[in-house]
Amino acid sequence: MDHIQGETAPVMSLKDWVISVLISFIPIVGFIMLLVWAFSDSANPNKKNWAKATLIIFAAFFVLYLIFAFLFMGAIMSSAGLESMG
Incomplete structure (x- = not known):
């Protein structure tokens, strides 16, 4: 079986995760940063996967929000239509 040999990504520290999560909480900036982290080639693979997962969850909640709103x-x-006719 072939094993892919390469460098492993550096482990993100607790401080890195806290900063990333706090940035993602900022309404517009957070969404833009999630897009940058998710699709950037230079981002840490752990942060990249987390950003993609977060965007997928946001999209799912947005779809549910639209369904319930409609x-x-x-x-x-x-x-309102029934009351006005009576």
């Missing part, structure tokens, strides 16, 4: 607005519009 359902809620549909219910509001439906009930």
Whole structure:
């Protein structure tokens, strides 16, 4: 079996993780930084994978938010339409 031999990524320290998470909490800057970390060739592979996973989770929650928003607005519009006819 062939093993890929190469350099391993340096371990991110606790301080690096705390700073990364805090930066990701900043509303617009955090999203941009997640994109940079996820698709940068120079980013630590651990941070790169974490950023990709975080973006996937954000996308899933955004889709769920849209579904519930449309359902809620549909219910509001439906009930408002029925009341105005009666």
